Amino acid sequence: MKTLVIGFIFLGLTNLTQAQNDLFAHFETSEMHKTKVTPIKNATYLASTTIDQPANRIVMLHNKVANYNIKDLAIYTPSTSTTYDVIFKLDKNVVIEATYNHKGDIIYCNESFEAVKLPYSISSRLAKENPGWHFNNTWCTITYSENNPSKTIYKVQLKKGNKRKTIKIEP
Numbered sequence: 001m002k003t004l005v006i007g008f009i010f011l012g013l014t015n016l017t018q019a020q021n022d023l024f025a026h027f028e029t030s031e032m033h034k035t036k037v038t039p040i041k042n043a044t045y046l047a048s049t050t051i052d053q054p055a056n057r058i059v060m061l062h063n064k065v066a067n068y069n070i071k072d073l074a075i076y077t078p079s080t081s082t083t084y085d086v087i088f089k090l091d092k093n094v095v096i097e098a099t100y101n102h103k104g105d106i107i108y109c110n111e112s113f114e115a116v117k118l119p120y121s122i123s124s125r126l127a128k129e130n131p132g133w134h135f136n137n138t139w140c141t142i143t144y145s146e147n148n149p150s151k152t153i154y155k156v157q158l159k160k161g162n163k164r165k166t167i168k169i170e171p
Contacts, residue, residue, distance in 0.1 A: 042066040045106045048150040049142050052119035052171075061090050065109065070100045083107065109144040116140045118154060122169055126156060133158040133165075 040046060046066045051058070070076055070084050081102050088096040093114040101107050116138055118126075123135070136159040144150040154169040 040066055041069075041104060042106045044146075045109065045144055049109070049111070049144050049152075051140065051142070051152055052121065053117065055117055057090055057094060058113060058116070061088055061094060061096060064088060065096050065098050065106070068098070068100070068104075070102075070104050078102070105146070106144070107146045109142075111140075111142040111144075113140040113142075114138070118156065119171070122154060122156075122171065126158070126167065126169075130158055130167075133160045135159075136164065 043066070046062060049062060054062075065088055068086065068088075070086070071078070073084065076084070083102070084100045086098050086100065088098065093116075094112075096109060096111045098106050099108040114137070118135075118138055126135075135156060137157040139155040141153045141155075142150055152171060154171070155166055156169065157164060157166045
């Protein structure tokens with residue numbers, strides 16, 4: 001009996017030592033893919049226009065605006081110091097109008113989103129303050145200027161029967 005108990009203990013310990021090998025990963029450098037990391041050109045724009053819990057389509061469009069290269073435009077002239085207005089449309093509900101300087105930096109941006117998901121903190125507060133009202137439509141406007149903090153405004157249309165009211169929120 002004593003040998004049987006010692007055998008089970010030994011068997012259990014060997015199982016644990018086998019599990020220890022799975023805690024690390026070993027990679028051969030020849031097998032690893034090497035990628036070139038490029039910095040985001042308009043990182044200040046991306047950092048200042050973040051909103052709580054954005055939809056994937058908004059994140060994708062923000063990245064597209066930040067990484068847009070105006071030097072690829074047919075009208076781009078490097079010798080003159082001009083600005084370039086570019087409109088990004090994902091659909092009729094998502095529009096970003098960006099103004100770039102001749103270096104490719106965003107100097108002004110106006111973003112309009114309709115039917116956007118509200119951050120939980122705002123939607124829960126509105127639901128508590130307006131019992132019986134339902135969310136009918138939402139809009140989000142973000143204004144970015146190069147030397148000023150970005151300004152985010154939410155407009156929420158609430159509906160209760162035939163009554164409607166619009167609430168403006170600046171978080």
